[in-house]
Amino acid sequence: MVYFATMNPHPWYRREAVAAVLGTLLLALVFCSPMFVHPDGMRQGDGYRDEDWLHDLSFYFYLKKALTEYGQFPLYTHLVGGGYPILGHPSDGSLSPAAIPFLLFKPEVAVRLVMILLLWVGTLGSYWLARERLNLPPPFAFLSAGAFAFSGWFPSFMLTGFYVQIFYLLTPMILHVIQRRRSPARDGVIAGLLLYPVLCQSGNGLPAIGHFLTVTTWLFAAQDLRREGDVPQRVWGHALGLFLFISFVVSYSALFTPVGSVLGVAGALWLASKYPTSRRMVLAWRPYLVRLVVAVVILSALGTGKTFSILDTMTGGHYRHGDKDLTTGYRYGRVPSKFGLAKRIVLAFDEVGRLRRGDPPLPELAHLATDTTTPFLDIILGVKKGDGKSFYHPLTFLKYFHRHLPLQTTYRNGWPDNAEYAGLGLTYGVMAVFLLATTLALRRSAPWLIVFAFELLICMGPNLPGDPYRTFVWGIPGFEAFNNPFKYFNFFIVVAVTQVFGAGIFALTRFVPAKAALVVGGGLLLWPLTHNAPIFAQLLSKPVKTFEKTADFYQIHQIPDDEMLGMPRRAIQRLGMSLLNRERFRYDCMREYFNVPAG
Incomplete structure (x- = not known):
């Protein structure tokens, strides 16, 4: 050989x-x-x-x-x-x-x-x-x-x-x-x-x-x-x-x-x-x-x-x-499988016309990205609406062969506007x-x-x-x-x-x-x-902020997820919990309590 x-x-x-x-x-x-x-x-x-x-x-x-x-x-x-x-x-x-x-x-x-x-x-x-x-x-x-x-x-x-x-x-x-x-x-x-x-x-x-x-x-x-x-x-x-x-x-x-x-x-x-x-x-x-x-x-x-x-x-x-x-983590919406290619094409033409007239989207296509500049392609391919952080539109994908991640980004509803990955x-x-x-x-x-x-x-x-x-x-x-x-x-x-x-x-x-x-x-x-x-x-443009060591702290019982997700943002912050602290979402026998600085 x-x-x-x-x-x-x-x-x-x-x-x-x-x-x-x-x-x-x-x-x-x-x-x-x-x-x-x-x-x-x-x-x-x-x-x-x-x-x-x-x-x-x-x-x-x-x-x-x-x-x-x-x-x-x-x-x-x-x-x-x-x-x-x-x-x-x-x-x-x-x-x-x-x-x-x-x-x-x-x-x-x-x-x-x-x-x-x-x-x-x-x-x-x-x-x-x-x-x-x-x-x-x-x-x-x-x-x-x-x-x-x-x-x-x-x-x-x-x-x-x-x-x-x-x-x-x-x-x-x-x-x-x-x-x-x-x-x-x-x-x-x-x-x-x-x-x-x-x-x-x-x-x-x-x-x-x-x-x-x-x-x-x-x-x-x-x-x-x-x-x-x-x-x-x-x-x-x-x-x-x-x-x-x-x-x-x-x-x-x-x-x-x-x-x-x-x-x-x-x-x-x-x-x-x-x-x-x-x-x-x-x-x-x-x-x-x-x-x-x-x-x-x-x-x-x-x-x-x-x-x-x-x-x-x-x-x-x-x-x-x-x-x-976690075993079902890849479940996501798309055009129903009962819609064949011919049906998708018909729906695509219909939806383009509705968008031009300013009419609301078809109910069966409400979960698709039909508010983008290429609704026809979205419907044919079955791109899920709002899923850009995980599955990018084909045209977005192609342009990032050249581009790198933008140095600065803006956020909408807590998510970056840019394609982070x-x-x-x-x-x-x-x-x-x-x-x-x-x-x-x-x-x-x-x-x-x-x-x-x-x-x-x-x-x-x-x-x-x-x-x-x-x-x-x-x-x-x-x-x-x-x-x-x-x-x-x-x-x-x-x-x-x-x-x-x-x-x-x-x-x-x-x-x-x-x-x-x-x-x-x-x-x-x-x-x-x-x-x-x-x-x-x-x-690596800014130094890490350091804070004085907290003299005392106390522990509070971990709030159940469903209750925490329904709490106002200010209420969570008053409890001392960072909105960006991912560990607060983890609940089990090892995460029953949460440390909060005293004062």
């Missing part, structure tokens, strides 16, 4: 490895340099976004305070919510390696160090993926790495307040380790170690990353077969058909029952064994599967304490936000090269193009006929509570696009000299660099 850019210990490879480490570190430092415009800054000044941001970072504070002042590990802290099982919180990083800088340095230094380090690891992983899977020469692999480093996804998610999403940046390096074909045991162990910080703090990110690794390595196996030369091009059809069928069966396991799902998967594999190409496809994936299994074993061993703590907390209570039954900030130049590569570098980039298409379908969710997310992912264990797949899957679109960017620039060498192509690629990367890097200056 032919592998790309096989690693070896020769001096030329060692020199390239050193250059890759230093070069990608330089990319990360250049992009993150605006973080140091305000050295003492820790927040942006937007209370809505800062609440999420500081909430996620606060667990490092609890850890340091518990170790230095109380001489104990914070399995349970009295510093929040009247007493809280901190280790069981999905965002707690007490057991994560990312907590070490916060123990050694002041928070302003530690948070910048963690952000730069993780971006560097992801950028280095992107470089090696481009070298080995796309077989790009080093300068063009650096272009792929630069496109990844300079994309707007990372600063946009930090600006929106979701610090825990930062651990997604480890994904390219994890994928590189799994696919590099050295020692299965060693590669699997390293991948498991890299996944451990994700388990500690990224919550729903872990199953999303695991799904991406499975999908991508499956397609890598198909490419390995295709590269052998004696396998017909229909191997891609076998790979996609088998994968989609198994995904469909597993995703609908709740409908088919677990036994039915197992039988369906077994039947699909049995049918695959009857066809030589499909059988070779499964065998080609086996080395990747071994590494994935080893990684899961290592991750399970390291994360036992964290996993059981989270399960214990979740069984003791839940958050009031979202559906009370949509900013990818890849810029039009990078996307243009990506589209060019679909023609000039199709064979080289085939796995990444399929990954891009699949992840795009997943992110669109109910905005597409058949709801690809519900059909192929939602029922897989770990995804039942995902009610906004775009938030957890759009990162993988960035990985695919940035990988193909380098291949697209390399394809230009057929028509222009290599140096000219590199100049074009480097020039295009200045766009996302100057477009996205200033976000960091806004993110």
Whole structure:
């Protein structure tokens, strides 16, 4: 079997490895340099976004305070919510390696160090993926790495307040380790170690990353077969058909029952064994599967304490936000299924006319976004009214391929007007090269193009006929509570696009000299660099406010959710409860009381 850019210990490879480490570190430092415009800054000044941001970072504070002042590990802290099982919180990083800088340095230094380090690891992983899977020469692999480093996804998610999403940046390096074909045991162990910080703090990110690794390595196996030369091009059809069928069966396991799902998967594999190409496809994936299994074993061993703590907390209570039954978290309204495509078209024309006349909307379409500028498209696709924070309109989605999250936002009814999860900030130049590569570098980039298409379908969710997310992912264990797949899957679109960017620039060498192509690629990367890097200056522009330590406090009984939600805002504030304190919504035996400062 032919592998790309096989690693070896020769001096030329060692020199390239050193250059890759230093070069990608330089990319990360250049992009993150605006973080140091305000050295003492820790927040942006937007209370809505800062609440999420500081909430996620606060667990490092609890850890340091518990170790230095109380001489104990914070399995349970009295510093929040009247007493809280901190280790069981999905965002707690007490057991994560990312907590070490916060123990050694002041928070302003530690948070910048963690952000730069993780971006560097992801950028280095992107470089090696481009070298080995796309077989790009080093300068063009650096272009792929630069496109990844300079994309707007990372600063946009930090600006929106979701610090825990930062651990997604480890994904390219994890994928590189799994696919590099050295020692299965060693590669699997390293991948498991890299996944451990994700388990500690990224919550729903872990199953999303695991799904991406499975999908991508499956397609890598198909490419390995295709590269052998004696396998017909229909191997891609076998790979996609088998994968989609198994995904469909597993995703609908709740409908088919677990036994039915197992039988369906077994039947699909049995049918695959009857066809030589499909059988070779499964065998080609086996080395990747071994590494994935080893990684899961290592991750399970390291994360036992964290996993059981989270399960214990979740069984003791839940958050009031979202559906009370987490297993039905993805239920959302859309055009009733009894309306076929023809019926939708008729309703769409009727509704457009009613809107132009100023008439009220049709009752059966009241839950749709028919007050937008494209009511016809909304009705055809079944876009839910008011659900823009989770499922974006297709046109909104497309424009955010270029845009990053706005530095400032306005709020309506407590929710941001902007699409908080949509900013990818890849810029039009990078996307243009990506589209060019679909023609000039199709064979080289085939796995990444399929990954891009699949992840795009997943992110669109109910905005597409058949709801690809519900059909192929939602029922897989770990995804039942995902009610906004775009938030957890759009990162993988960035990985695919940035990988193909380098291949697209390399394809230009057929028509222009290599140096000219590199100049074009480097020039295009200045766009996302100057477009996205200033976000960091806004993110860390203001210092954290500190208050004098409260001399006394008293405890009040936790108000039931239904009563609290019906109370006036001022009444809640008079009780000393912050309207942004998410822990007040959590009620169980561990959250019976709430601390309120005396006076």
